[in-house]
């Protein structure tokens with residue numbers, strides 16, 4: 001089921017939380033809404049769900065205008081971070097709940113078989129008789145997904161479903177969710193403020209800031225071709241060096257960089273730590289190492305330029321480098337934006 005948001009607006013009292021958002025989610029696509037706290041992600045999701053009404057624009061499910069269709073008739077399944085399971089019901093009863101209250105009447109053996117099938121799908125077979133307090137947080141969210149899937153939703157809406165879990169469990173669950181999505185192909189909208197989660201999971205990432213879409217594209221598009229300094233900074237560790245552009249070149253910390261299409265005037269060069277190198281002679285931006293931090297994947301070097309800017313760069317784990325070393329920062333890849 002394709003979903004289209006056409007110039008959707010939402011205002012709470014006098015505060016406009018969503019400013020004319022237009023977005024198309026293809027049938028079977030998994031799209032992540034990514035943005036900082038307060039950027040409007042949940043509000044957009046709730047409007048798609050029918051839990052909140054848009055006060056401008058329209059939302060289509062397929063070719064049908066769903067703007068006024070009530071929540072129960074939209075055929076959506078939800079999993080929310082705090083959408084708790086019913087504590088007095090077993091895992092199996094929780095999964096069965098939606099089917100029991102659904103307009104579509106199902107006989108008990110059919111419901112039981114479906115619960116078994118769903119518990120197998122979410123890899124919780126055998127746990128149907130436990131109560132929510134007798135399983136882990138990650139397992140609870142898998143039950144919540146099974147419960148959402150039980151009524152064969154046309155659309156799946158997930159709001160920070162793994163937000164309360166620790167990093168390793170989150171990673172496992174998102175890989176697992178992706179597999180389930182690939183198997184079932186349900187159109188899915190996933191809200192998160194975690195860049196890694198969005199990039200890891202989604203076919204397409206929609207980045208929001210202050211109620212507006214600032215960029216959308218595949219994970220590769222948004223990572224490799226950020227449209228703005230905001231997107232680049234939001235997506236991951238970024239170094240910022242100020243400079244000046246003139247005639248398509250930018251001079252930054254004494255070195256010259258391509259700045260095609262950037263207006264003459266103050267600019268900022270943004271580069272990821274992994275897109276910078278270090279060399280002890282030759283060209284680059286002169287700098288002195290202030291600190292070296294060892295990490296499992298390599299060494300993070302903090303170096304101060306002559307202009308006093310601290311730059312972070314990643315080098316291989318076996319690189320010989322220490323505080324106070326002098327050398328040059330090589331810029332292997334960067335983006336220059338008007339400041």
Ligand SMILES: Nc1ncnc2c1ncn2[C@@H]1O[C@H](COP(=O)(O)OP(=O)(O)OP(=O)(O)O)[C@@H](O)[C@H]1O
Nearest residue numbers: 012015017035036037038039040041042043044193
């Ligand atoms: N019911 C409401 N009444 C008034 N303001 C609201 C209401 N719901 C949301 N807002 C405001 O709308 C803006 C967007 O909120 P929303 O929850 O959609 O953001 P979000 O991107 O999901 O944030 P978070 O990641 O913190 O959940 C925020 O400034 C919020 O305070």
